[in-house]
Amino acid sequence: MRILDGAVNSGAVRASTWVMAAGTALKAIMMPTAEDIAAEEFSRVVERHRPQIFRFLLSSTRDVDLAETLTQECFLKAHRNWSGFRGDSSAMTWLMRIAINLQKDHWRNRRMQFWRTTRTNAVDLDEASEWLPSGESSIEQQLLARERVKQVWTAVKGLSERQRTVFLLRYVEEQELSEIAAATGLSEGTVKAHLSRAVGRVRLELGGKR
Amino acid sequence: MSGTEEQDDKMDRSTDNVDQRAAGAEDVELDEAIKSFKQSVDAWSDAAYGRPRTVEQTVRRRSWRLAVGWALGCVLVAGSVSGGLFERQHQIELKQRANRERAAEQQKQVQQQQARAQVTDEDLLSDVDSDVSRQVPSAMEPLAQMMSVDETK
Numbered sequence: 177m178r179i180l181d182g183a184v185n186s187g188a189v190r191a192s193t194w195v196m197a198a199g200t201a202l203k204a205i206m207m208p209t210a211e212d213i214a215a216e217e218f219s220r221v222v223e224r225h226r227p228q229i230f231r232f233l234l235s236s237t238r239d240v241d242l243a244e245t246l247t248q249e250c251f252l253k254a255h256r257n258w259s260g261f262r263g264d265s266s267a268m269t270w271l272m273r274i275a276i277n278l279q280k281d282h283w284r285n286r287r288m289q290f291w292r293t294t295r296t297n298a299v300d301l302d303e304a305s306e307w308l309p310s311g312e313s314s315i316e317q318q319l320l321a322r323e324r325v326k327q328v329w330t331a332v333k334g335l336s337e338r339q340r341t342v343f344l345l346r347y348v349e350e351q352e353l354s355e356i357a358a359a360t361g362l363s364e365g366t367v368k369a370h371l372s373r374a375v376g377r378v379r380l381e382l383g384g385k386r
Numbered sequence: 387m388s389g390t391e392e393q394d395d396k397m398d399r400s401t402d403n404v405d406q407r408a409a410g411a412e413d414v415e416l417d418e419a420i421k422s423f424k425q426s427v428d429a430w431s432d433a434a435y436g437r438p439r440t441v442e443q444t445v446r447r448r449s450w451r452l453a454v455g456w457a458l459g460c461v462l463v464a465g466s467v468s469g470g471l472f473e474r475q476h477q478i479e480l481k482q483r484a485n486r487e488r489a490a491e492q493q494k495q496v497q498q499q500q501a502r503a504q505v506t507d508e509d510l511l512s513d514v515d516s517d518v519s520r521q522v523p524s525a526m527e528p529l530a531q532m533m534s535v536d537e538t539k
Contacts, residue, residue: 231431240434307430308422321422328423347420348427379416 218258221267222251228268228349229275235332235344236279238299246282250275265358272349272359276341283337302326324382331381335374342367343374 229250234243253274254261261270308321332340338360345356353371357364 235427307426324419324422325426348424
């Protein structure tokens, strides 16, 4: 009887060990770790914001290859620092700030490396103006739209780095002044001033009065 | 208010209206231009974002340029370093040769001085010998000869 009890007990212990091991394994499968959650969150952020960051960098540089490279670098940097992102601002604002800094660094380095080939892949204004809004139907409308787009590109090209950034964030990315201020690290007043000068320049290019 | 003032007032108001209309038209034009610009950038960005990537080729070209740059840089550095070393070695050899030549010259001079000193002593001794061995001074030589002739007679 005692032997039987022992056999039963050892069987029960073995069974409970198996159950516990299976439970742990199941838990491991069912309950994702904090790292998994963070990785998943980050991949969602990439999926959502990558086109916007690329568009901003493309309009800033007019260089598809450079915009792609800077976008990659932006998300690489963001991935490295994702654990440090506290969520004080939106993820988009945070990413935009990284992109603006990367772009600044790029031009600064380029100026320093003056002995390097100065060739850039930036397209000229005519080529950039080839991309027309899809709504223009007649030839006259298309020509007019192309002319207008070229004029805006010309004005944007003549803007200072900050004015250009603020202008593109406001009118291409359609960000609020507070978001632009957060992304650029400027005060809202300074953003307004830069924006006003940029719009004045565009107006002047379009043939109006400042 | 007089009639002239009223006319002026009307004129001002109509000018203001014209300015406002012009400004409004300008703003409409500006809005249209910016809207077109945004749509154009969107279209370009969408097309560029979806295009096939050519990263590999670019990287290869860049890495090739980088390799050539590094190779040229290495050759330049190696050339300048070896040139400097060669020049330094050459200078050292020249100095050593000059030192050796100077030492040989000095040794030669010393030997010559010694030889000269030996020759002079020998000459002096032979002169003294000849002087001492002479029986009659040279000034008295004719007289001595005459005396010898008389003796024979």
